[in-house]
Amino acid sequence: MSISARRVETFGTTIFTEINQLAQQYSALNLGQGKPDFDTPADIVAEMIKAAQSGQHNQYAPGPGIASLRHAVANHAARFYGLDIDPDQGVIVTAGATEGILSCVLGLVDPGDEVIVIEPFYDSYVPNILMAGATPVFVPLHPPTWTFDPDELRAAFTPRTRVLILNSPHNPSGRVFSREELSLVAELCIEHNVIVINDEVYEHLTLGGSTYIPIATLPGMFERTVTVSSAGKTFSATGWKIGWAYGHPDVLDGVARAHQFTIFAVHHPTQEAVAYALNQPDSYYNNFRTMYQSKLHLLMDALDGSGLTYRAPEGTYFIMADFSAVFDGMPRDFTRYLIKEIGVACIPPESMYSKGHVHIGKNYVRFSFCKSDQALVQAKGLLSKLRG
Known part of the structure; x- marks a missing residue:
């Protein structure tokens, strides 16, 4: 007899846990979860150690986050995007972007509401919506260009x-949405009085000369956008789980009310380190993009010799690759084959689609390149066995 609450009875084990376990079982090279296999910069780690050893930062932090980090988030938004954020009323520090998204949904969405989700999507979005008693409405990106149909987007809006949950740069497709695309989203959200939860965790991971445009910077959108980001991707510190939500105090109020009873406060010494990290010079962010551009080329070189096809991503550290030329089956089937027989792990996207649209991604899997150069070079030799 099941004793689970109905709100979670459809939630299974996340695909990331499943693939990580399978990769470990078969000693496969893991290009699945977006978890770097290299460390956080040493000077940032040193700040966390210093904070922990100071004797002043090992008790509860303020619920909304420490003042230095809230100011650092506001300064970062002004520095890179020209946004004027109130650090006291317009920023909340969260337990990673995942908790930030959950607090946004719980604080802004009522039972019976509809939430537009662009798919494929990060796998926590839909469970968050369902736990709020709301209904997800799906708008797919169409491969191989991973663009949405404007008419399908318009049709998703109802009374x-x-x-609308927006993610750009987009996981898993690697798209960085254009100003034209964002302008249509903004136009429809203003027309229908809709709030945007903007997940920008890959904001500094733009590739090939692409430019990330926060939708909050578009006319009429700052007052109706909550922006969520984190330190995990930008500083290779996914285990720290320090994120933030920012926006106009009026739209952030509901998020703050939910956050205080979801997690209350997050790890204090690490907040001190992330406040330091956000103030890194431009050279850090430039070198960060250069590093990932190099890693992207290594993975593309590996894929070019495998028989898999792909579109070079504009952002994130993921590539969606089409396996239909080398394997006949669904993505989960191919992923298991790749792990067991080839020795490489990837992520199948079935859990990133609604049931009605899962066929759209039926030939694709996601590879991550947030790995050491040595691992990405190793991938070339392993993946070449697919063509053979």
């Missing part, structure tokens, strides 16, 4: 639409 019940409350929120």
